[in-house]
Amino acid sequence: MEYVGIVLISHSPDVVKGIKEIIRQVIKDVPVEVAGGTDDGEIGTSIDKISAAIDTAYTDKGVLLFYDLGSAKMNAELAIEISEKENIFLIEAPLLEGAYVATVESSIGKSITEIQKSIIKHFPTK
Amino acid sequence: MEYVGIVLISHSPDVVKGIKEIIRQVIKDVPVEVAGGTDDGEIGTSIDKISAAIDTAYTDKGVLLFYDLGSAKMNAELAIEISEKENIFLIEAPLLEGAYVATVESSIGKSITEIQKSIIKHFPTK
Amino acid sequence: MHFTVKQAKEWLLQINDHMQEHKQELTRLDQAIGDGDHGINMARGFKEVVKKVNEKEYKTVGDIMQDAAMTIISKVGGAAGPLYGTAFLRMSLAFKDKVSIDYKTFTRGLDDALQGMKQRGKATTGEKTILDVWEPVVLFLEEGESFQPQALADTAKHAMEKTKNMIATKGRAAYFKEKSKGHIDPGAMSSYYIFLAMAEVLEEV
Amino acid sequence: MHFTVKQAKEWLLQINDHMQEHKQELTRLDQAIGDGDHGINMARGFKEVVKKVNEKEYKTVGDIMQDAAMTIISKVGGAAGPLYGTAFLRMSLAFKDKVSIDYKTFTRGLDDALQGMKQRGKATTGEKTILDVWEPVVLFLEEGESFQPQALADTAKHAMEKTKNMIATKGRAAYFKEKSKGHIDPGAMSSYYIFLAMAEVLEEV
Ligand SMILES: Nc1ncnc2c1ncn2[C@@H]1O[C@H](COP(=O)(O)OP(=O)(O)O)[C@@H](O)[C@H]1O
Ligand SMILES: Nc1ncnc2c1ncn2[C@@H]1O[C@H](COP(=O)(O)OP(=O)(O)O)[C@@H](O)[C@H]1O
Ligand SMILES: [Mg+2]
Numbered sequence: 238m239e240y241v242g243i244v245l246i247s248h249s250p251d252v253v254k255g256i257k258e259i260i261r262q263v264i265k266d267v268p269v270e271v272a273g274g275t276d277d278g279e280i281g282t283s284i285d286k287i288s289a290a291i292d293t294a295y296t297d298k299g300v301l302l303f304y305d306l307g308s309a310k311m312n313a314e315l316a317i318e319i320s321e322k323e324n325i326f327l328i329e330a331p332l333l334e335g336a337y338v339a340t341v342e343s344s345i346g347k348s349i350t351e352i353q354k355s356i357i358k359h360f361p362t363k
Numbered sequence: 364m365e366y367v368g369i370v371l372i373s374h375s376p377d378v379v380k381g382i383k384e385i386i387r388q389v390i391k392d393v394p395v396e397v398a399g400g401t402d403d404g405e406i407g408t409s410i411d412k413i414s415a416a417i418d419t420a421y422t423d424k425g426v427l428l429f430y431d432l433g434s435a436k437m438n439a440e441l442a443i444e445i446s447e448k449e450n451i452f453l454i455e456a457p458l459l460e461g462a463y464v465a466t467v468e469s470s471i472g473k474s475i476t477e478i479q480k481s482i483i484k485h486f487p488t489k
Numbered sequence: 490m491h492f493t494v495k496q497a498k499e500w501l502l503q504i505n506d507h508m509q510e511h512k513q514e515l516t517r518l519d520q521a522i523g524d525g526d527h528g529i530n531m532a533r534g535f536k537e538v539v540k541k542v543n544e545k546e547y548k549t550v551g552d553i554m555q556d557a558a559m560t561i562i563s564k565v566g567g568a569a570g571p572l573y574g575t576a577f578l579r580m581s582l583a584f585k586d587k588v589s590i591d592y593k594t595f596t597r598g599l600d601d602a603l604q605g606m607k608q609r610g611k612a613t614t615g616e617k618t619i620l621d622v623w624e625p626v627v628l629f630l631e632e633g634e635s636f637q638p639q640a641l642a643d644t645a646k647h648a649m650e651k652t653k654n655m656i657a658t659k660g661r662a663a664y665f666k667e668k669s670k671g672h673i674d675p676g677a678m679s680s681y682y683i684f685l686a687m688a689e690v691l692e693e694v
Numbered sequence: 695m696h697f698t699v700k701q702a703k704e705w706l707l708q709i710n711d712h713m714q715e716h717k718q719e720l721t722r723l724d725q726a727i728g729d730g731d732h733g734i735n736m737a738r739g740f741k742e743v744v745k746k747v748n749e750k751e752y753k754t755v756g757d758i759m760q761d762a763a764m765t766i767i768s769k770v771g772g773a774a775g776p777l778y779g780t781a782f783l784r785m786s787l788a789f790k791d792k793v794s795i796d797y798k799t800f801t802r803g804l805d806d807a808l809q810g811m812k813q814r815g816k817a818t819t820g821e822k823t824i825l826d827v828w829e830p831v832v833l834f835l836e837e838g839e840s841f842q843p844q845a846l847a848d849t850a851k852h853a854m855e856k857t858k859n860m861i862a863t864k865g866r867a868a869y870f871k872e873k874s875k876g877h878i879d880p881g882a883m884s885s886y887y888i889f890l891a892m893a894e895v896l897e898e899v
């Protein structure tokens with residue numbers, strides 16, 4: 238079975254590593270990729286890491302991106318524009334809480350649109 | 364100057380370590396303490412870690428607690444009840460995003476009530 | 490027949506035996522609709538409870554229950570830690586300074602525990618949790634007039650099994666929504682073992 | 695006077711010189727109202743831009759601008775990376791296949807860059823950002839008819855200084871609300887150096 242992929246973007250490599258571990262305790266099958274910190278592993282974001290994570294998490298059901306703060310968002314949007322793939326969306330929801338909900342919903346076979354709707358219901362604002 | 368202290372509670376030690384680093388890039392003076400994972404450093408929560416973090420982050424201006432998922436909340440509430448100190452509140456806001464806003468506001472001298480109000484305005488739901 | 494420090498201690502030892510024995514089973518149930526740590530949490534926590542209560546001599550049921558509560562709170566972790574910790578804390582308050590507890594006081598202590606857990610978890614019955622075993626058991630006790638160990642265990646077992654067809658709306662399982670149906674709730678299962686242990690202890694009296 | 699590959703390259707080299715020289719200053723400004731990495735981000739990114747454009751021979755201004763844009767996007771990071779990256783990408787599109795650019799085309803390219811950054815950052819002027827330097831500069835260019843390097847630099851400098859009394863409503867500084875007042879915006883400062891570099895290159899022509 239194919240699942241909607243999840244990409245976690247944070248200014249910190251530790252944050253996304255930890256979130257992925259929390260998720261993996263519950264969900265093993267859904268592709269979850271991380272893009273944390275700069276290319277040198279410092280606090281910041283790296284569009285190259287985001288692009289690579291999108292490519293790895295990608296399935297025919299699409300990919301949802303979750304980010305932490307301001308500039309991660311711009312880098313994520315740019316990465317989506319640069320990517321040649323379809324069905325990649327940036328989600329306006331809390332990084333950890335949103336990604337957790339989305340991964341569980343992906344694991345029960347929901348489509349990318351269903352997950353997006355559900356996230357908006359759970360988290361009306363980021 | 365005294366600041367409202369911040370406690371970060373997550374199922375993962377890495378998550379709160381990373382969030383603290385993101386915050387520390389911007390804010391150096393506000394007490395920020397972490398309680399991540401179980402006593403053995405596994406994924407989970409530990410009330411003893413939460414209690415210790417509250418004690419260390421405590422100032423006369425009070426302490427705000429931020430948590431990630433479900434059971435962290437119950438452990439945090441119990442830790443607050445057990446603590447003999449006043450002015451400790453659990454916040455219903457996204458862990459990373461909420462704690463970032465709260466620490467910045469604490470750093471500019473806001474009171475615990477002002478920060479709580481501001482958080483509710485930023486994040487109407489967790 | 491009265492519930493004394495001796496029974497209280499045996500109850501805790503017996504709970505621990507069940508948790509160690511059924512660790513895998515609880516973990517498997519929690520893997521289906523949660524994060525798969527319930528067996529580990531309960532086995533770790535009650536092992537520590539036994540260690541703690543074996544170290545000391547207790548004069549009152551309240552005292553031994555309080556030590557159990559504090560150990561559960563700090564060692565079980567997860568959702569079960571604060572919930573069962575609250576339950577035992579409420580019982581320790583209900584049994585404070587008591588060396589021997591009659592049926593009515595015992596029943597009241599268990600009801601206090603149930604109410605404490607409802608507050609702690611902001612949940613009610615029908616949400617596929619621990620409460621779905623505790624509430625029927627407390628109702629059963631309230632309807633009776635003396636201990637009936639076998640019927641108590643049956644009530645708990647039946648209640649535990651009924652969680653299988655519920656949809657979870659609290660705790661980790663709630664994220665799975667309708668998909669949580671078809672699996673027994675791990676917390677309901679551990680609660681069943683807690684009452685099975687109680688029945689076993691009461692049987693021996 | 696026309697803007698060619700030679701000027702474009704000199705512009706990039708000159709920007710890099712300013713970023714290396716003023717790295718500390720940009721970092722200090724970002725420490726006051728942000729996360730203190732703007733100097734590091736810009737110095738790292740433009741060092742890579744120079745390395746990149748020094749490796750190759752370019753036939754069109756569009757091509758060299760595109761390499762600069764892609765390097766900025768991938769190496770600057772933070773907010774400045776996608777923003778300045780978008781600006782240079784827009785210029786590379788406006789200057790596509792061009793070997794020499796006249797005043798009007800140049801001005802249009804800079805306006806495209808400004809609009810691109812507005813879209814990227816969902817911001818407008820008065821929010822204490824990069825845009826508060828770019829918009830006055832583009833307006834100045836649109837009002838003129840030929841390059842006036844000194845007046846261009848003055849316009850940028852004046853605009854940069856005016857960000858000091860603004861309250862940030864976008865980017866990291868926005869979290870500080872009223873407290874962001876009293877500090878020049880780091881992005882406005884780096885934008886000033888970008889236009890100072892431009893003026894210096896145009897001066898030499
Ligand atoms: N809010 C709640 N109220 C009552 N019981 C709950 C609540 N949340 C979870 N539970 C119970 O806790 C059990 C899970 O415990 P455990 O696995 O130890 O914690 P966690 O879910 O944090 O990993 C569930 O099966 C359920 O019975
Ligand atoms: N949404 C936005 N629109 C325009 N400019 C912005 C925006 N957000 C931030 N900036 C600019 O970016 C600068 C900060 O860049 P930098 O320090 O590299 O990124 P970060 O804030 O991610 O650390 C700010 O000083 C501001 O001028
Ligand atoms: Mg569990």
Ligand SMILES: [Mg+2]
Binds near residue numbers: 407434526567568
């Ligand atoms: Mg758990």
Ligand SMILES: [Mg+2]
Binds near residue numbers: 731
């Ligand atoms: Mg910065």
Ligand SMILES: [Mg+2]
Binds near residue numbers: 280772
């Ligand atoms: Mg930054």
